[in-house]
Structures are given as structure tokens and as C-alpha cells.
Amino acid sequence: MLPIFNLGPWQVSTYTAVNALAILVAGMVAFHRLVRGLDQPPQVVVRGATLIILAGLLGRYLVRAVLVVQDLVRGGDLHWAGGNSFVGALAGGSLAWLLYCRRHHIPLGQAFDLGLAAPLPLGQAIGRLGCLAAGCCFGKPTDSWLGVYLPDHAGLWAMRYPTQLLAAAANLLIFFTLLAMERYRRRRSPPHPNPLPQGERGLSPLPWGRGRGRGKTPPFDSFLFLLYLGLYCLKRFVLEFLRGDALPVLGPVSWVHLYTVAIMVVVTALIASNTSSVLHRKGG
Amino acid sequence: MREFGKKSEGGHVWLAYLQFLVLLVAIGAGTLLLGAGILPRTTGTLPQTTGTPATPTAVPNCDCDCSDYEERVTVTPGTNAKIHVTTVIHANGRIEHKVRVTGRTGGTSVDLKWHGPQGAQDTEASHHPGPILPPVNKVTWRKLPVDANGQTPEVTISYTPPSDAIWVSDVFTVVGSGWQESVNVGVWRGSPPQARAASRPAATPAPLRRTTAARLDETRWLWHATLDSTSALTLTADLCQDGLDLLQADTSFAALRVPVYPPSLVYTEPYTLPVIFTAELWPHLALLDFGGTQLLTVPLEYRAQYHTFAENELPAAPGERWLALGAVTSPTLTCAGLPELDWWEVQAHVYLDLGGTEGAGQGAVLPLYYCYEGQSPPAMGSTLLSRALGAQVTSYQGWGITCLGPQPLTLQPEFEGWKLGGSTTAWLTPTLPITLNHYLINWTGAPLTFTLDYSAPLAVDWRLYGGTWEAPDLNDPLTPPIRVDADGEQQLWFISDPLPGDTADGPCTFILTATNVTSPTDFHWASDLLWVGDWIAPPPAPWQRYQIYLPLVVKSH
Numbered sequence: 001m002l003p004i005f006n007l008g009p010w011q012v013s014t015y016t017a018v019n020a021l022a023i024l025v026a027g028m029v030a031f032h033r034l035v036r037g038l039d040q041p042p043q044v045v046v047r048g049a050t051l052i053i054l055a056g057l058l059g060r061y062l063v064r065a066v067l068v069v070q071d072l073v074r075g076g077d078l079h080w081a082g083g084n085s086f087v088g089a090l091a092g093g094s095l096a097w098l099l100y101c102r103r104h105h106i107p108l109g110q111a112f113d114l115g116l117a118a119p120l121p122l123g124q125a126i127g128r129l130g131c132l133a134a135g136c137c138f139g140k141p142t143d144s145w146l147g148v149y150l151p152d153h154a155g156l157w158a159m160r161y162p163t164q165l166l167a168a169a170a171n172l173l174i175f176f177t178l179l180a181m182e183r184y185r186r187r188r189s190p191p192h193p194n195p196l197p198q199g200e201r202g203l204s205p206l207p208w209g210r211g212r213g214r215g216k217t218p219p220f221d222s223f224l225f226l227l228y229l230g231l232y233c234l235k236r237f238v239l240e241f242l243r244g245d246a247l248p249v250l251g252p253v254s255w256v257h258l259y260t261v262a263i264m265v266v267v268t269a270l271i272a273s274n275t276s277s278v279l280h281r282k283g284g
Numbered sequence: 285m286r287e288f289g290k291k292s293e294g295g296h297v298w299l300a301y302l303q304f305l306v307l308l309v310a311i312g313a314g315t316l317l318l319g320a321g322i323l324p325r326t327t328g329t330l331p332q333t334t335g336t337p338a339t340p341t342a343v344p345n346c347d348c349d350c351s352d353y354e355e356r357v358t359v360t361p362g363t364n365a366k367i368h369v370t371t372v373i374h375a376n377g378r379i380e381h382k383v384r385v386t387g388r389t390g391g392t393s394v395d396l397k398w399h400g401p402q403g404a405q406d407t408e409a410s411h412h413p414g415p416i417l418p419p420v421n422k423v424t425w426r427k428l429p430v431d432a433n434g435q436t437p438e439v440t441i442s443y444t445p446p447s448d449a450i451w452v453s454d455v456f457t458v459v460g461s462g463w464q465e466s467v468n469v470g471v472w473r474g475s476p477p478q479a480r481a482a483s484r485p486a487a488t489p490a491p492l493r494r495t496t497a498a499r500l501d502e503t504r505w506l507w508h509a510t511l512d513s514t515s516a517l518t519l520t521a522d523l524c525q526d527g528l529d530l531l532q533a534d535t536s537f538a539a540l541r542v543p544v545y546p547p548s549l550v551y552t553e554p555y556t557l558p559v560i561f562t563a564e565l566w567p568h569l570a571l572l573d574f575g576g577t578q579l580l581t582v583p584l585e586y587r588a589q590y591h592t593f594a595e596n597e598l599p600a601a602p603g604e605r606w607l608a609l610g611a612v613t614s615p616t617l618t619c620a621g622l623p624e625l626d627w628w629e630v631q632a633h634v635y636l637d638l639g640g641t642e643g644a645g646q647g648a649v650l651p652l653y654y655c656y657e658g659q660s661p662p663a664m665g666s667t668l669l670s671r672a673l674g675a676q677v678t679s680y681q682g683w684g685i686t687c688l689g690p691q692p693l694t695l696q697p698e699f700e701g702w703k704l705g706g707s708t709t710a711w712l713t714p715t716l717p718i719t720l721n722h723y724l725i726n727w728t729g730a731p732l733t734f735t736l737d738y739s740a741p742l743a744v745d746w747r748l749y750g751g752t753w754e755a756p757d758l759n760d761p762l763t764p765p766i767r768v769d770a771d772g773e774q775q776l777w778f779i780s781d782p783l784p785g786d787t788a789d790g791p792c793t794f795i796l797t798a799t800n801v802t803s804p805t806d807f808h809w810a811s812d813l814l815w816v817g818d819w820i821a822p823p824p825a826p827w828q829r830y831q832i833y834l835p836l837v838v839k840s841h
Binding site: 020021023024027028031032035042043045046049050053054057135140141244245246248249251252 | 296297299300301303304305307308309311312313564575576577578579621623
């Protein structure tokens with residue numbers, strides 16, 4: 001669509017430029033939330049947030065390195081085929097953030113809620129516009145009213161589902177849903193006069209979620225992050241049916257469907273179990 | 285933001301924000317530079333650049349979170365590398381090429397590949413470590429250094445061509461980081477092929493189902509052909525594998541004659557091959573299901589060994605050269621896991637860059653032949669490809685290769701104003717009527733009126749009806765001239781009387797011409813291939829007879 005734009009004497013990849021913008025915006029939002037939400041010196045947050053981004057970028061491209069090694073072993077040809085992986089970025093960023101929080105005794109659940117849950121969908125929403133410009137993640141051809149005249153990755157124009165725009169809109173919706181949920185819970189749960197000891201309020205299903213609560217990210221630490229994972233997988237699951245590059249493994253079901261369903265099941269179980277624990281404690 | 289300005293353990297909060305912002309900007313800039321997101325701007329015609337398709341099998345081609353690993357649509361690097369070839373034909377028949385790459389390559393080294401004619405012997409190459417292993421008609425120089433002036437060392441390749449070859453063809457390909465470019469060098473060892481071709485009978489144009497060319501930008505074209513399963517041929521994994529094996533067996537190819545730049549008046553002069561191989565635009569076949577999902581992708585590559593055949597035996601034209609394309613022979617692709625498909629479609633996507641040629645190819649008609657080794661159509665399980673090939677007008681059989689065609693490929697912008705469309709391949713059975721569908725589309729924004737002319741070498745009368753895309757409306761007979769409303773379309777259904785029972789077997793072509801009544805020079809044509817009776821294999825090439833004129837002198841008495 002607009003894979004390259006000219007900036008004076010330079011040709012700039014729209015995709016990469018938009019991704020850089022997404023990192024900038026999402027990074028600043030994450031930083032702002034962490035500075036305000038965590039009881040940590042700003043410099044600690046600066047280092048942590050920087051680490052998330054760098055590790056995320058590393059993870060994003062490291063997954064592709066597996067293919068490079070695979071090609072090297074198979075054909076003796078060292079060749080970078082390009083590409084990146086959001087899942088790799090998420091894994092890399094999360095792992096680095098986890099280790100960093102452990103080292104600095106930062107409550108992990110809060111850290112994930114503040115640093116990743118809301119900024120990620122915002123960044124993804126912006127990044128999808130880069131996909132639209134590059135033509136990747138294109139939709140299937142369609143005659144329905146949803147159809148927009150768009151190219152695929154090979155530059156073939158057709159009336160297609162605008163999957164990139166739909167994904168951007170869905171990500172924005174997730175972003176605002178998470179913010180609304182956070183605000184709603186904050187209003188309903190006034191801060192404790194005295195912080196609860198470690199583990200008392202940390203009803204997170206994840207080991208890193210048992211942080212010292214200040215009443216800001218109820219109902220349990222890491223709830224927002226889990227909710228984000230669930231909503232993201234739900235969005236991905238639905239949009240996969242509309243995408244033209246889906247690789248089916250069983251009828252119309254692709255392996256993306258399978259792993260998103262698996263994650264949704266796990267996330268739903270964790271949220272349900274921990275919400276139930278919260279209610280049980282309140283009842284008790 | 286009350287915390288702003290507050291001095292805490294870590295310093296001023298606003299300072300932290302500033303630091304982090306600077307870090308983010310630096311990371312963003314680094315991403316742009318490291319990810320080839322920003323490059324010096326190129327000027328002039330688009331170079332034929334960037335790399336080979338990353339993965340030849342069916343993979344999700346996207347750059348986003350579609351899977352654990354994904355393809356990336358990258359920017360075409362600003363390169364302008366050229367391959368310079370100097371050719372010497374030695375007295376002993378050996379051919380020697382001296383090759384050098386110059387220009388902006390975007391890196392400190394490149395790979396250079398040579399693909400010579402089949403049957404080449406005693407190949408010797410400079411700058412090549414160790415002996416040249418079979419096949420000796422392929423050599424790759426890896427990581428040729430590029431100096432500060434953008435030049436590689438001059439490498440030499442020499443070989444002895446097959447003794448009976450009167451024309452040999454060599455393809456040199458330079459591969460950089462994410463781009464590649466090819467040139468073809470033809471060496472003539474006999475009389476000029478044009479003279480031979482001039483005496484060849486003109487072949488009848490014949491269409492393959494829905495083959496088009498559409499302009500992508502000022503110099504680039506998309507050659508798009510589709511073969512679908514309208515005849516309800518269920519595609520199974522086995523049948524697909526048969527077809528794939530045939531395509532990869534190196535015995536079938538498509539030959540296309542293209543204008544080249546420079547026009548190559550001298551046979552040994554190199555010229556640029558127009559097929560684009562970039563990360564985004566690379567020639568391939570794609571198998572799609574009903575929903576348009578791409579199930580299998582088969583990359584195409586040059587079949588250099590058939591260039592010689594095409595240059596010698598298919599009709600030549602000044603300033604134009606033949607190229608041969610076929611499926612990659614390695615790695616071996618598989619249809620394993622393919623579901624059974626009642627409705628499927630094979631699409632061919634080939635992108636041509638005709639920059640430098642006259643009008644960038646605008647208006648050119650490129651003859652296209654489908655060729656296979658042998659006389660009979662290739663048997664492929666239940667005749668997958670033969671359905672496409674066997675329906676073409678047979679025009680040539682020689683060198684053990686049968687070519688079907690030509691199918692004219694007209695290069696014209698798809699949205700030129702109006703279009704006469706429709707192209708059918710049909711088997712005809714005597715005593716049954718014939719139904720052919722065409723259509724007129726008018727994008728000019730004003731109503732247009734067209735006259736219609738048609739010709740068909742069949743002794744039947746035709747009637748014209750309107751209707752829909754699916755079926756004719758027998759209650760809507762049409763009489764030319766035909767008016768098409770602004771931004772409207774008109775279906776043209778030609779229905780014949782029953783075909784006489786004594787109609788001879790063989791091919792014939794229905795040609796329809798539509799002319800804008802306000803501009804007699806504004807016309808388009810479309811054609812249908814009609815085949816009466818069963819497939820008849822073409823006869824082998826006849827013996828050639830030569831008349832010899834001796835310098836006789838009448839003796840005077």
C-alpha cells in the first residue's frame with residue numbers, strides 16, 4: 001500500500017517506522033504507569049523499562065535466528081531471511097522483566113499489570129497500521145460489505161477483509177477495556193491503610209504475581225495481564241478466520257487457533273480460580 | 285503528574301522521563317537502521333533487486349503476530365548492481381566469459397552464480413576453490429569481495445559447449461543481501477535465428493484460461509494466469525503430488541518472449557532478464573482453496589537450459605529474447621497434508637520489469653508457449669497440467685520438445701478506460717451448440733458504444749445475448765452496436781447453432797473485436813480456443829529439405 005515513503009534523500013520503510021513509533025508510544029505509556037504505580041525510584045524503572053524493550057526486540061528477532069541456523073545446517077547457506085515474531089518479543093520482554101523484578105524485589109504481578117498489560121495492545125494497535133502499509137497480515141478476498149480494496153504481501157490488490165484495521169481497532173478496544181477495568185477496580189477498592197504482607201493480597205495465579213498490594217490493581221495482581229492475554233488470544237482467534245495467510249491444519253482451523261484456544265483456556269481457568277479465592281477469602 | 289520535579293531517590297522524575305524518551309528514540313532509530321528500514325533513496329528506474337523467496341513451501345507470509353515465526357516484507361534496498369560480461373569464442377570452440385559486478389551492492393561481498401547450457405564440458409572457473417563438481421554447468425562464487433569502488437574481481441568461466449549446439453545460453457545471477465539480478469548471455473555459433481524464424485508460419489493465437497497482464501507501476505507488470513477447477517476435478521494430495529513432481533522434474537516449462545534492454549543487436553551482448561525476484565515480488569505458482577487461502581507455494585526459476593531451444597526454435601523478433609521459467613527443482617516440495625479439494629485454483633504470479641525497453645513494454649504482445657519434453661502431454665495422474673497444456677493450439681514439435689501456443693499476453697494497464705474481457709478454453713462435441721462468454725466494462729465515467737466483429741472457422745451461425753456472469757438471458761438478444769453505461773458492464777453471450785456432425789477434429793480460434801464507435805483506432809480483442817474432438821499429439825518435426833545451387837556455367841558452343 002505504502003511500503004516505503006521518501007524522507008528527503010532517504011527511503012524509509014513505513015512498517016519499520018510505524019513499529020518504531022509504536023515502541024515509542026507504548027514505551028512511554030508503560031514508563032508512566034510504572035513510575036506512578038510502582039513504589040520504586042525512577043531510575044530503577046528507567047532501567048527496567050529499557051530492559052523490557054531491548055529484550056523484547058531481541059526475542060522478536062531471535063526466533064528467526066532458529067530458521068537461519070536450520071538453513072545453515074541443511075544447506076550450508078548463511079542467509080538472513082528477515083521476519084520477526086510478536087510471541088518472541090512477548091516472551092523475551094516478559095522474561096527480562098521477570099528477572100529484573102526479582103532482582104529488585106518489585107511486586108511482579110503489579111509490574112506486569114502496569115508495564116505490559118495496557119501498553120502492549122496500544123503498541124500493537126499502532127503497529128498494525130504498519131502492517132496495513134506493508135500489506136502483510138492481509139485478509140482473505142471477500143464480497144461482503146467489510147471488503148476494502150487492499151493488497152496482499154505480494155502486491156495483489158483485491159477486495160479483502162481489512163484484517164490489519166480490524167486488528168488495530170480490536171487492540172484499541174482491548175487497551176481501553178483494560179484501562180476501564182483498572183479504573184473501575186481502583187474506585188471500588190480503596191487503598192489499604194496498611195500494605196498487606198507479601199502473599200496476603202497476592203492472589204495471583206502466577207508465582208510472580210504475589211506482590212505487595214496497594215489496592216491499585218485488583219482483584220488480584222497480574223489480573224490485567226492475564227485479561228490482556230485472554231482478550232488478545234480471543235481477538236487473534238477470531239481474526240485468524242479472516243486472514244489470507246492462515247495455514248490450516250485441520251479444516252478451517254489453523255495452528256494459531258489451537259494455541260490461542262489453549263492460552264484462553266489456561267487464562268480463563270487462572271482468572272476464575274483466583275477470583276474464586278478472593279471471594280472465598282472475603283467470605284471467610 | 286504531581287511527582288514531576290520531585291526529587292526522589294533516583295533523581296528528578298522529569299529527568300527520568302526525558303532519559304527514557306531519549307532511549308526510546310535511540311532504540312527506534314536503531315530499529316530503523318538495523319532493520320533496513322531506512323536507506324539512501326534511489327533514483328531512476330527501479331533496480332531488479334532483493335532476495336529470493338525465503339521459504340519455498342506454504343508459509344504464512346506476514347510480518348506480524350500470525351505465528352511463532354513469520355516472513356517479513358522488507359524494503360527493497362537501493363542497489364544498482366550490474367553484471368558486465370565479456371565473451372570470447374576460441375578457435376577450439378571453447379566459450380569463455382569474463383564477468384565483473386559493478387555498482388552499489390549494499391554490502392562488502394556478493395555471490396555470483398553461473399548457469400550454463402546442458403552438456404557443457406571441461407568447465408574451468410577462476411576464483412573457485414577446488415574442482416567443479418557435477419553438474420558442471422553450474423558454478424557459484426561465494427562472497428566475492430566488493431571493493432570501495434563497488435567492483436568485484438573479474439572472474440572467468442570457460443567451457444566446451446555441446447558440439448551440436450549452434451546457440452548456447454548462459455545466465456549469470458548476482459545475489460546480494462536481500463536482492464539479486466540476472467543477465468542472459470547468448471552465444472551464436474551458426475546462422476542468425478531471425479532468418480530461420482522469418483520463414484516459420486505464423487501460429488494461431490490461443491488463450492489459456494484467464495491469463496492477464498496488469499501494470500504495477502511505471503515499469504513493472506504482473507503476468508497473472510489462473511487455472512481453476514471448473515470441471516469439478518477433485519484435487520487430492522496424490523494428484524497434487526503428481527503435478528508437483530512433474531513441475532519439479534525439469535521437463536516442463538513456460539517460454540515467454542520479452543523485449544530486452546539493451547536490445548542486444550550483438551548476440552554476445554548481455555541483456556537484463558525482466559523477471560523480478562524480490563522478497564515481495566517473486567515468480568511463483570500458488571494453490572488456493574475456495575476461500576482463497578494459499579495452501580501451497582511453488583517458486584519459479586529460470587530454466588536456462590531451455591533458453592537455447594527457445595531462441596532457436598520459437599519465433600524470434602528484433603529486440604526481443606526468450607526466457608524459460610519452470611518450478612524450482614530443489615528443494616523437493618510436498619503436498620502431504622493437503623485436504624481433498626473440490627474447488628481449487630492454481631495461480632501463476634510472475635512480475636516483469638521492462639524498464640528501459642520502449643514504453644516500458646506498454647502495448648507489447650508477448651507470445652507465451654507452454655512446453656514439455658516428449659510428444660504426448662505429460663501424464664500426471666489424472667491430467668492436471670495437461671488440462672491446461674492440452675487445450676492449446678499445437679504449434680511446434682522438435683528437439684524432443686513439444687510447445688503449445690502462442691498465447692498472446694498483451695501488456696496494457698488494467699484500468700485503461702474500457703475492457704473487452706473473457707477468454708475460454710472449450711472442448712466441442714459435434715451436434716451440440718457452443719456457448720462463449722465475454723464482457724465489456726466501461727470505466728471512463730461516460731457511456732460508450734461499441735461495434736463487435738467476430739470470426740470463427742466453424743460453419744455455424746451465432747446469436748448474441750445479454751445476461752449475467754453466470755448465465756445468458758435468452759430473452760435479451762443483443763444487436764450491435766452495444767452501448768455500455770458509464771461505469772457499467774455488459775455481458776456478451778455468443779451461442780451457436782448445433783455444431784455439424786462432420787466438423788473436423790482439431791483446434792480453432794474464435795476472435796472477438798470490440799471497437800469504440802467514436803474512435804476506430806480504439807479497439808480491443810479477445811479470443812477463445814475451441815477444440816473439436818479428442819486431443820491429437822503434434823507430429824514430429826518433418827525432415828528439412830535443402831536446395832543446393834551449384835555454380836553451373838553453361839558451356840558456350
